[in-house]
Amino acid sequence: MATYTPTTPIDHIGHGQEPPIPPAGGGDEGHGSNGPDYGARLRRARLGLICGIATVCMVFISLTSAYVVRQGLPTFDDTSNSYVHDWGEVKMPWGLLLINTAVLLLSSITMEFARRSAARQAALAPVQSIPGVSLGNERSFPWLGITVVLGIGFLVGQWLAWGEMHARGFFINTNPSSSFAFLLTITHAIHLGGGMLALLWAATASLRRQTLEARRIAVDITAWYWHFMLVLWVYIFALLGFAR
Amino acid sequence: MATPATIHSHAPQGFIRKYIFSLDHKVIGIQYFFLALTAVFVGMFLSLLMRIHMIWPNAALPLVGEIKPETYLTLLTMHGTIMVFFVLTTAPQGGFGNYFLPIQIGAPDMAFPVLNMLSFWTTFVGFVVIIAAFFVTGGAPLHGWTGYPPLSAVQASGPGEGLGADLWITSIAIFCLASLMGALNFITTTLDLRAKGMTLMRMPLTVWSWFITAILGLLAFGVLLSAGILLLLDRNIGTSFYVPLIVMNGQVMQHKGGSPLLWQHLFWFFGHPEVYIAILPGMGVASQILSTFSRKPIFGYKAMVYAMLSIGFFGFMVWGHHMFMSGMSPYSAFAFSILTMCIGVPSAIKTFNWLGTMWKGHIRFQSPMLYAIGFVSLFVSGGLSGPFLAQPVLDIQLHDTYFVVGHFHLIMGVAAIFGIFAATQYWFPKMFGRMMNETWARIHFFITLAGTYAIFMPMHYLGMAGQTRRYSQFTEVAYQSKLIPLQTFMTYAAIITIAAQFIFLVNLFWSMFKGPKASDNPWEATTLEWTTTTPPPHDNFGGRTPVVHHGPYEYGVPGAPKDYVMQNDPATIATH
Numbered sequence: 092m093a094t095y096t097p098t099t100p101i102d103h104i105g106h107g108q109e110p111p112i113p114p115a116g117g118g119d120e121g122h123g124s125n126g127p128d129y130g131a132r133l134r135r136a137r138l139g140l141i142c143g144i145a146t147v148c149m150v151f152i153s154l155t156s157a158y159v160v161r162q163g164l165p166t167f168d169d170t171s172n173s174y175v176h177d178w179g180e181v182k183m184p185w186g187l188l189l190i191n192t193a194v195l196l197l198s199s200i201t202m203e204f205a206r207r208s209a210a211r212q213a214a215l216a217p218v219q220s221i222p223g224v225s226l227g228n229e230r231s232f233p234w235l236g237i238t239v240v241l242g243i244g245f246l247v248g249q250w251l252a253w254g255e256m257h258a259r260g261f262f263i264n265t266n267p268s269s270s271f272a273f274l275l276t277i278t279h280a281i282h283l284g285g286g287m288l289a290l291l292w293a294a295t296a297s298l299r300r301q302t303l304e305a306r307r308i309a310v311d312i313t314a315w316y317w318h319f320m321l322v323l324w325v326y327i328f329a330l331l332g333f334a335r
Numbered sequence: 336m337a338t339p340a341t342i343h344s345h346a347p348q349g350f351i352r353k354y355i356f357s358l359d360h361k362v363i364g365i366q367y368f369f370l371a372l373t374a375v376f377v378g379m380f381l382s383l384l385m386r387i388h389m390i391w392p393n394a395a396l397p398l399v400g401e402i403k404p405e406t407y408l409t410l411l412t413m414h415g416t417i418m419v420f421f422v423l424t425t426a427p428q429g430g431f432g433n434y435f436l437p438i439q440i441g442a443p444d445m446a447f448p449v450l451n452m453l454s455f456w457t458t459f460v461g462f463v464v465i466i467a468a469f470f471v472t473g474g475a476p477l478h479g480w481t482g483y484p485p486l487s488a489v490q491a492s493g494p495g496e497g498l499g500a501d502l503w504i505t506s507i508a509i510f511c512l513a514s515l516m517g518a519l520n521f522i523t524t525t526l527d528l529r530a531k532g533m534t535l536m537r538m539p540l541t542v543w544s545w546f547i548t549a550i551l552g553l554l555a556f557g558v559l560l561s562a563g564i565l566l567l568l569d570r571n572i573g574t575s576f577y578v579p580l581i582v583m584n585g586q587v588m589q590h591k592g593g594s595p596l597l598w599q600h601l602f603w604f605f606g607h608p609e610v611y612i613a614i615l616p617g618m619g620v621a622s623q624i625l626s627t628f629s630r631k632p633i634f635g636y637k638a639m640v641y642a643m644l645s646i647g648f649f650g651f652m653v654w655g656h657h658m659f660m661s662g663m664s665p666y667s668a669f670a671f672s673i674l675t676m677c678i679g680v681p682s683a684i685k686t687f688n689w690l691g692t693m694w695k696g697h698i699r700f701q702s703p704m705l706y707a708i709g710f711v712s713l714f715v716s717g718g719l720s721g722p723f724l725a726q727p728v729l730d731i732q733l734h735d736t737y738f739v740v741g742h743f744h745l746i747m748g749v750a751a752i753f754g755i756f757a758a759t760q761y762w763f764p765k766m767f768g769r770m771m772n773e774t775w776a777r778i779h780f781f782i783t784l785a786g787t788y789a790i791f792m793p794m795h796y797l798g799m800a801g802q803t804r805r806y807s808q809f810t811e812v813a814y815q816s817k818l819i820p821l822q823t824f825m826t827y828a829a830i831i832t833i834a835a836q837f838i839f840l841v842n843l844f845w846s847m848f849k850g851p852k853a854s855d856n857p858w859e860a861t862t863l864e865w866t867t868t869t870p871p872p873h874d875n876f877g878g879r880t881p882v883v884h885h886g887p888y889e890y891g892v893p894g895a896p897k898d899y900v901m902q903n904d905p906a907t908i909a910t911h
Contacts, residue, residue, distance in 0.1 A: 135446050135527045142519040142553055149557030153601055157565065157576065160600070166592030167580050177592040264573035267592060274568070 129213070129304045136312050144319050147282060151323065154278065155330065158271050162334070179266045180335055184255040191248035192328060198241030199321040205234035206314035209293075213307035235294045235310065238317070242287050249280050268335070275327045283320050289313040346873040356456075358448035359873060363455050364434025365766065370459060371426035371755075374417050376836075377466070381414040383833050386826040390819075392808045405494050407807030408477035412495075413469070415480030416503065419609065420510050421462050423751050427616030428552070429458065429517060431758045432545040434766060436521060438864040439539050441530025441881040441903075443874040446523040450516050457513035465506035468499040476500035479805065481602060482507075484577035484595045488569040491583060501570065504563050511560040514552050521549035530863070532883030536640070537902070539862045539887040540633065543640050544619025547647045548612050554651065555608040562601035569593065596661055603654035610747050611650045614714070615643060617754020618685060621707045621714075623887075624761055625689050627860045628704035629696025630898055632888040634688040642681035642688075649678045659727045660734045668727040675725035682718055686711065697891075702776035703858070706757035709784045710750055716788070717745025720795060735805070738798025741791045749787040756780070756839070763846065764853030768870045771846040779838040786832025793821050861901045862887050884908075 165174040208231055253273065256262075263273040293313050296306035347353045357363060387394065388402040388410075395401050402410070433451065437444055445451045468475040476495045478487035486492050487500060525546040529538070538546075565576040569590070577598045578590035626633040633639060655663060655671035689711050698704065720742040724730050733739060763771050802809065802818055809815045809822075856865040863883070867876050881903045889900035892908070900908050 131527075135523060138527055139447060139450075139519055139523045142522050143515075146515050146519070146553055146557045149554055150561050153558040153561040153604070157561070157597055157601065160597050161576065161594065164592065164594050169580060169587065263568070264575075267575060270568070270574040270576065274565075278564075 129308075132304070133308050133311060136308050137315070140312050140315055144316070147319070147323070150278070151275075151326070154271075154275060158275075158330065158334070161267050161271070177266060178268050181256070181261050181266075181269045181272045181331075182259045183272065183331060184252050184259075185332070187248060187252050187255060188328065191245050191252065192324065194241055194248060195245045195321050195324055198238050198245060199318050201234050201241060202238045202314045202317045204232070205238055206310055208232065208234055209307040209310040213303050216303045235290065239287065239290050239294060242283065242290065242317075246280055246283065246287070249276060252276070272331055275331065279320070279324055279327055282323070286313060286316050286320055289316065356452060358444070358452050360433050360437050360445045360448065360451060361766075361871065361875075363451050364430050364432075366455050367425055367429035367433055367458070368431070370455075370462060371422050371430055372840075374421035374425065374462060375752075376840075378414050378417040378422060379833055379836065381410045381417070383829065385410050385414065386829040388807065389809070390823050390826045392810055402807070404807040405477055406474075408479070408493075408805070409475045409495050411805060412477055412479050412503075413465070413475050416465065416507070418748065419480055419613070420507065421458075421465070423613035423747065424510075424514065424552075424609070425458060426755045427620075427751065427758070428521075428545060428548050428612065429455065431541075431620070431755075431762065432521060432548070432616060433517075435762060435864055436542055436545050437524060437528065438867065438871060438875050439542050439862050440525065440528060440533050441863050441876070441883065442524060442528035443876070445520050446528055447520050451520050454513050454516040454520065457509055457516065461506045461509035461513060464502050464509060468495075468502040468506070471498045471502065473497045473499050476503045481606070482566065482598070483602075484566065484569065484593075484598050485579070485581055485590075488566055488578045488593075488595075488598075489581065489583065489588065489590070490570055501567070504567050504570075508560055508563045508567075511556040511563070514556045515560075518549040518552035518556070521545055522553065525549075530881050530883055533902075534883075536637065537883055537886050539619075540622040540636070540639055540643075541616070541619035541862075543643055544615045544617075544622075547643050548615045551608045551612050551615075551647050551650060555605040555612070558601055559605035562598060562605070565601075566598065596658070599658050599661060600654070603657040604651070606657065607654045608647075608650045610743075611646055613747050613751045614754070615646070617710055617751045617757075618643065618714075620754050620758045620761070621689060621710045622685075622692075623860075623862070624703045624707035624757055625692045625711075626888040626890065627761075627858055628699045628701060628707070629693045630699070630890045631692055631696040632886070632890055634691030634694075635684070636886070636888065638684055639688055642684045645681045646678060649674060649681075653678065656725055656730070659730045665727070672725050672727055676722055679718075679722055682714075686715055686718075701858075702771070702773055702780060703757050703761035705777065705780045706753050706760055709780065710753040710757055712784070713745050713750035713753055713787065716792070717742060717747070717750055721746065733798055735803055736798035737794040737802050737804055740804050741794030741798060744791045744794070745787075749791065753784075756783075759843070761858065762864075763843075764857050765864055765869055765871070767847050767850075768853055769846055769848075769850035770853050770857065771850060772842050775838055775842040779835055779842065782835040782838070783832060786828050786835060789828035790825050790832060793825055797821060859897075859899055861885070861889055861899050863902055866901055866903050 162178050164176075166177045167173075168175045168177075212231065253276070256269070256272070261269040261272070263270055289309065290313050293306060293309035296309055301309075347357065347359075353359075354362060357366075384396055384399060384402065385407060387396060388407055393401060399406065433445070474495045476482075476487065476499045477493050478496065478500065482503070487496070487504075490497050490500070525538075525542060565574075568574045569577050573589055575590040575593035577595055578588070578593040579595065580591050581588040622633055622639060653671055653675040655667060656675045659668055659671075693708075720738070724733060724739065724742060760771060760776055763769075797818055798804075800818055802815055810819060853869050855867070855869045858865070863881055864871070866881060883902045884906040885900050885902050885904060885908070887902060889895075889902075891898055892900050895908055
């Protein structure tokens with residue numbers, strides 16, 4: 092019977108410790124990076140994600156600058172024949188939005204567990220493939236599934252919040268402040284929807300006969316994107332709450 | 336998911352996967368190239384109609400009949416949009432960048448091949464959408480390529496401002512998404528897929544130019560996308576981001592309080608970097624070709640890299656110089672003015688280094704070299720009028736005159752186009768395995784160079800004489816009547832120059848099938864694309880991974896067996 096002596100304690104894998112990733116870049120470090128190794132693919136995917144996040148940041152930076160500019164603009168009022176400020180306060184359903192924030196925060200935590208679980212599975216896969224080596228009956232908790240449910244919960248919550256705003260008489264074209272409130276929250280929801288699709292892609296990876304490593308990369312990238320969505324939402328929440 | 340590492344084991348066999356929905360960066364590069372080629376002829380045809388209309392305003396023209404003022408504005412809008420987005424952004428970056436960036440850094444493909452394919456087909460959809468604007472009720476929009484509100488934000492503001500304008504904005508938004516996908520891919524590929532030994536300071540200047548262009552695109556297109564979404568909302572949902580209180584046909588519109596200047600800020604925050612998105616790849620190509628055909632190392636390689644980086648950096652800080660007329664604070668105008676003139680410094684460094692590269696070189700005046708020299712010439716001619724326009728007091732006089740049209744056509748339009756011509760002549764053998772006809776290339780070069788100067792240099796004089804741009808008809812205006820002969824001259828020059836482009840077109844297609852077979856390295860160049868077969872195999876290097884030992888421009892190396900040392904030649908050859 093074959094024996095296995097791990098050089099890295101198995102218990103440590105998947106609890107925050109990452110499998111080693113080669114240093115970035117091809118030329119500078121004196122080695123090529125065209126090989127099919129998993130670490131290089133993960134690094135490449137993360138680099139792509141950073142670029143994607145930079146783009147999303149630019150979208151929201153430009154919307155924020157438009158928000159600030161539009162907020163300070165006087166407008167000509169034809170009835171009083173004078174310049175007035177038309178930036179009115181929007182009665183946002185703050186309680187509901189706080190609950191949504193909590194749901195998103197929770198989903199970010201479950202997503203992190205999913206990421207670590209996928210990393211652990213990917214790290215252990217070579218060990219499990221050794222004949223005669225068994226790591227016991229590990230049951231994987233459905234963190235991804237829970238994250239999907241919580242993500243849907245957040246979007247439903249946002250939908251209810253928009254409905255509540257409608258009920259209070261605020262629509263996207265009511266006044267500039269309501270325009271931005273809807274614009275920012277809907278744009279965020281669309282981006283989160285993209286994350287949901289990525290989550291579903293990762294969750295169904297095994298059904299599509301993707302390798303464990305490919306699944307781990309998909310989960311890892313989605314997780315970092317998901318955390319970014321949380322940070323972005325907190326930023327939007329703060330902007331709408333404190334820069335009214 | 337296909338990755339570069341799995342590319343050579345997944346070489347596609349079927350026609351659809353091999354040529355239509357290909358994941359191969361080379362095929363995608365060629366697809367971008369032909370999309371841009373189609374777009375440039377559409378854009379050129381529109382410009383021809385405009386030039387003819389200016390001289391013979393009542394003439395009935397084929398396909399369009401007599402051109403009304405609003406039709407003229409439509410031609411102007413669509414010409415600018417198609418040329419800026421689907422030619423000047425698409426060909427240098429999407430076309431040549433896609434094809435040659437991976438090969439020049441020794442990679443088998445782009446970092447994300449599927450995303451690369453999606454990027455091209457998204458661009459294609461964007462092009463179809465903008466062309467569709469010609470055929471909808473009301474026709475294409477007339478608000479200019481800059482799409483200033485309130486003209487662009489109110490559907491009733493003119494013919495073409497209905498569905499046509501919506502399609503225009505949608506097309507731009509689609510293009511933004513495609514460009515963002517492309518930029519992401521270019522940056523990741525450059526940073527992560529370089530071959531062993533390909534340090535950043537061994538990268539060809541073309542790779543640097545595509546890399547910096549991708550960073551600019553990544554940061555700029557997101558802003559344009561946001562701006563476009565706000566515009567769509569103003570037009571269709573009734574918001575007032577850009578539209579102030581407007582009375583139209585005696586009726587007070589529902590919009591209130593928006594700021595047209597907000598659009599201008601967002602648009603030009605994208606728009607000025609876009610100028611460098613168009614021209615930077617041309618700078619890279621010119622550097623590559625000038626060094627190769629002068630048989631000398633590029634003069635001041637590091638200075639060239641830092642100059643491109645600083646051009647990119649300053650490019651994001653000068654958008655306000657497009658808005659001197661908007662009533663901005665003189666202090667802001669002063670800051671934008673100084674920062675704009677700062678761009679002259681790295682631009683001058685580049686020009687000096689190009690001339691330094693050619694100085695005392697063993698110059699081979701073959702067609703790629705001619706176009707590269709043409710690029711430098713046009714870059715200088717167009718660039719020199721930049722510092723004029725960078726000064727608010729002069730800009731107030733010259734803004735919205737033909738001076739501006741002449742300036743940006745030389746620097747951003749034809750200089751970048753000459754970069755594309757140079758790249759086509761230089762890399763055609765590698766892309767298609769055959770040589771282009773040299774004689775016809777030279778004839779095309781000389782006619783086009785003379786023609787572009789004949790068209791665009793007089794525009795500076797027209798502008799200084801006060802002739803305004805965007806006016807469809809001036810032949811009846813008394814004070815402009817003395818300028819008609821110059822306009823007539825420009826129109827004839829345009830007709831001849833446009834006709835000459837068919838020489839290029841015929842040469843291109845004839846050479847693809849009938850040109851003499853090209854060797855692997857017909858120009859005796861040094862970068863990695865010339866170390867592989869012509870055309871390159873599916874995985875670029877036939878299963879081997881190049882190892883780089885030398886810089887990209889090792890020409891005239893003392894003691895070397897040839898007058899050039901290729902990047903992957905053995906390390907035993909001592910270079911810089």
